[in-house]
Amino acid sequence: MALWRIRATVDDRPGYLSVLTASLALRGVNILTVQVHTTEVGAVDDFLVDAPDQVTEADLRAAVERGRGRDCWVARSEARGLADQPTRVLGLATRLVREPDAAGEALRALLGADEVTWRPASPAPLGGVGATTMVLADPSGGSYELRRREPSFTPAEYARAQALAELAASAARRDADRVTLVLPDASEVLVRPATAEDVTGVVELHESCSARSRQRRYLSGAAWPSPARLRRLLEPTQGLTLVATTGPGGDAAPVVAMANLLGEGDEAEVALLVRDDWQRRGLGSALLRRLVGHAERAGYAAVLLHVQAENTPMLRALRRLDRPAAVDRDGAVLTVTVPLVAAPAPLPRQVDATARTHRAH
Template sequence: MTLWRIRATVDDRPGYLSVLTASLALRGVNILTVQVQPTEQGAVDDFLVDAPDALDEAELIAAVERGRGRDCWVARSEARGLADQPTRVLGLANRLVRDPDATGEVLRTLLGADSVSWRPASVGVDRGIVGAGMLLADPAGGSFALRRAAPAFTPAEYARAQALAEVAATVARRAAEQVTLVLPDGAEVAVRPACADDLPGVQELHEECSARSRHRRYLGGAATPPPARLRRLLEPSRGLTLIATSTVPSPAGEPVVAMANLLGEGDEAEVALLVRDDWQRRGLGSALLRRLARHAERAGYGALVLHVQAENTPMLRALRRLDRPNVAERDGALLTLTVPLAVAAVAERKGTSLTPGA
């Protein structure tokens, strides 16, 4: 007996799957596993079967077509194919937890793709399935482009692949950004990605900042933003928010002393900082800005953008310490500063090749 994978589309109507399985049974084919994936064209049935050695690919296709199957694809399988799909996906997710930089190889294994490449973030790119290709959003920035000659990708496969890409991005973000910084004056702060549970601490940070500091951060006013807006800043849909907490305990725990936001928009990422007044001029803002710049580079953004009041000397000083070229545009009292980033090394970190374009 020989293991085969068979994929075919049947009308999504009662009894049609049983007609197909009966046709295979008449040729002595034993169905080991079956997955049904709904699509607009019908139900895509994915079988792992054990067939008599005498049956070849053409005879299996003929049996499927007699069972009202169409768009049939048949290929030899290996014993590892006996693992069911949930077990395989969990195993691949476990690999990403250990090594999030293996995202490209994990996606290739999951989908049996012929090629996987990583592309920098681009404006106006539609993610999804187009012909023999699939374009996935990398939550850290950019996209994964996959190609497979056959069989065609299905929406269920797209959903699984996107979920694994999100696992990798989350693990990478959490692991890479949990550090303790020692400032030039010897003070220590813990820096980590923000989460929704940080809302009370961030609200307290805003309350303890001066109106001037809040106005410099938000430009349009000095009031503390409403909770709904702060929640969006803590967990942006694209980008990263870091918070810094003092390692010196207080009755309320470890107070939040700074918040740094990296908000993705197309190929660029906007950066903004809020540092508690008594922690300003101690190198904390510069350290947070450097970490956001490195994250943006890894995520494939083409540039950082900062909107800064011309009189905001601390922020301009932190930007100078970043020691990267920038382009400044002035509109009255507001400066817009653009810092180009290099993305050439990003694809290697993600375990893929870099494909130009979108």
């Protein structure tokens, strides 16, 4: 028996797929997997089949034509083709989370493309798909152009490829936000985007902070948020949460600070919690600058901070931003609004002058 891939277009009408499969069955062909790509000209059926050794490519083409299929493409396949499409896509997605720079290779593997080229110019207007060429928008800027002689690209493949490109760009942005900061006293902290797995470390951070520090963060004397709410803070629907860790242990090292950027509409709210023994060392100012920079790149019009009037360290950090700000007072609480000017998105690996890139291995 031999593995083959067959792709053919049939009319998208009841019973037509069964006619095609019956025609293949008459040749002793066993269908292992089938994917259906809906197009404007009909349903494109993509089969992985196991055929008797004596069955040739010409035999398979003839069987497809007798089964009312057209635009047939047939090619030998390898054992790795037995992995179904969702499994292959998940494997590629896992690789991109670890290696965002491998987007081109992942797209080639996903589509079996003959050639993948990245271009600095964005597609006009929004990319597209043709028979042998596909153009994808790179959310980080630029575009990918893919070429494949056969089989023809389908809209379903375009949607999958664009989703993979967006995942790569998202992973690259997260990687760019992962840095080692060198503070004015020469101490170092790893700053990275938070995940739900950080909830234990963030609970310990709250336990290590004084009641005064927690009260300044949450503007109340109530207990700190529940673990369920902390998970939502760590991975906000809109915005970004950063955690700072120090000491050996990598991502499992103790969390000494948490910085939240929570988006709502065209504005984002910023809040910080820094462990008492790490306050007045420049860490809060560094985190604040990174969140404001992220908000600006993300296109927010302004960031808001609700600060107690007696919170001198936070007010000092705000002054160090050296940006114009409007201040409204409501009793003991100040609302500081920092307007932002949208800036061109930086390269995925660009970091500020106070940080050096930290890559996870």
